[in-house]
Amino acid sequence: MWSDTVTSVQIVVHTHAEGDWTVLTVAGDLDVVGAPDLRQFVMTAVREGKHRLIVDLTGVDFVDSFGLGVIIGSLKRTRLLDGDMMLVVPEPRIRRVFELCDLDRVFTLHHTLADAVEVGP
Amino acid sequence: MTDSGIGEEDPPDSESTFRQGQLVLEIPARTEFVSLVRVVVAAAAEIEPDMDSDRIDDLRVAVSEATTNAIEAHGLSGSLDRIRIQCNLADDEISVVVHDEGVGFDPEELPELPDPASPERLEYESGLGVHLMRMLADESEVSSTDEGTDVKLVVYSSKRRREGRLR
Numbered sequence: 062m063w064s065d066t067v068t069s070v071q072i073v074v075h076t077h078a079e080g081d082w083t084v085l086t087v088a089g090d091l092d093v094v095g096a097p098d099l100r101q102f103v104m105t106a107v108r109e110g111k112h113r114l115i116v117d118l119t120g121v122d123f124v125d126s127f128g129l130g131v132i133i134g135s136l137k138r139t140r141l142l143d144g145d146m147m148l149v150v151p152e153p154r155i156r157r158v159f160e161l162c163d164l165d166r167v168f169t170l171h172h173t174l175a176d177a178v179e180v181g182p
Numbered sequence: 183m184t185d186s187g188i189g190e191e192d193p194p195d196s197e198s199t200f201r202q203g204q205l206v207l208e209i210p211a212r213t214e215f216v217s218l219v220r221v222v223v224a225a226a227a228e229i230e231p232d233m234d235s236d237r238i239d240d241l242r243v244a245v246s247e248a249t250t251n252a253i254e255a256h257g258l259s260g261s262l263d264r265i266r267i268q269c270n271l272a273d274d275e276i277s278v279v280v281h282d283e284g285v286g287f288d289p290e291e292l293p294e295l296p297d298p299a300s301p302e303r304l305e306y307e308s309g310l311g312v313h314l315m316r317m318l319a320d321e322s323e324v325s326s327t328d329e330g331t332d333v334k335l336v337v338y339s340s341k342r343r344r345e346g347r348l349r
Contacts, residue, residue, distance in 0.1 A: 093213045093250045123220070125246045126310035137304040154239040161317045162310050163295075167303060 071095035073120075074102045079178050082147075083111040088120030091128025099128070103135040112144025115177050119151055124158050136168065147177045203229070203271035208264040209249075211256035211282075219249045219267055226269055227276050232339040240318040241276055241337045247311040248280040248333040255284025255331060274342040275320075280333045286326035 064077035072089030089095050136146045150156050150170045159165050171177040205226050209215040220242045227238045252265045266281040289312050296302040316322050321336035
């Protein structure tokens with residue numbers, strides 16, 4: 062089992078393994094400033110061969126269209142490499158942003174990390 | 183000395199405007215200021231007792247989208263002018279006008295997003311901002327010319343929304 066925590070200007074990302082999945086636990090705001098940082102963390106993970114990602118947004122306080130765009134791009138990158146990506150989104154106000162853009166039909170939005178690991182994509 | 187300008191509009195146009203509360207922010211066209219705008223507008227909305235947290239969350243996202251678009255527009259045009267955010271507070275609604283002097287855009291020309299079930303949907307990483315503004319605000323209006331854009335967003339209190347549905 063490994064884990065790592067990296068802090069950018071706007072967000073904090075803790076990374077650890079959960080079975081076959083790599084979990085990115087994110088805290089902060091996913092907006093025009095924070096979302097590009099998440100993109101870098103995802104690209105680093107993908108470059109390291111981690112193509113099955115769980116992005117845990119439990120600690121995220123705010124998401125706008127920039128955050129959604131980076132998450133859509135991250136899913137695309139993993140699927141291009143025969144991987145996949147799941148999201149953990151327990152906060153109703155964050156889920157609402159996904160739902161208003163019909164992204165709950167693109168991603169399975171899990172309430173907990175345990176649900177994501179148990180149920181899968 | 184900070185390069186942001188935060189203050190009450192002066193002088194107030196009338197007694198009623200003063201009572202309603204009007205707040206004006208002027209910020210440099212820099213993305214680092216978007217979170218400041220969210221914090222100030224949300225804090226102003228919290229002053230109104232009828233504005234509950236769900237509606238303030240909607241307002242935060244909508245204002246974030248409009249402010250980010252304004253900053254991008256200034257970046258595209260090379261404008262060094264500040265972006266102006268005017269917030270009008272009333273008992274049952276908050277209206278916000280975000281004004282920029284960048285290149286304008288036609289919101290009707292934005293591409294229609296494919297169905298979420300379609301693989302093509304993943305090709306659209308941007309273009310959700312205007313959609314979110316329209317979904318989250320009770321009224322939204324974009325007035326855009328080559329010389330700039332005004333985005334007006336109005337968010338009603340939950341009480342007003344409920345009363346509206348009962349009529």
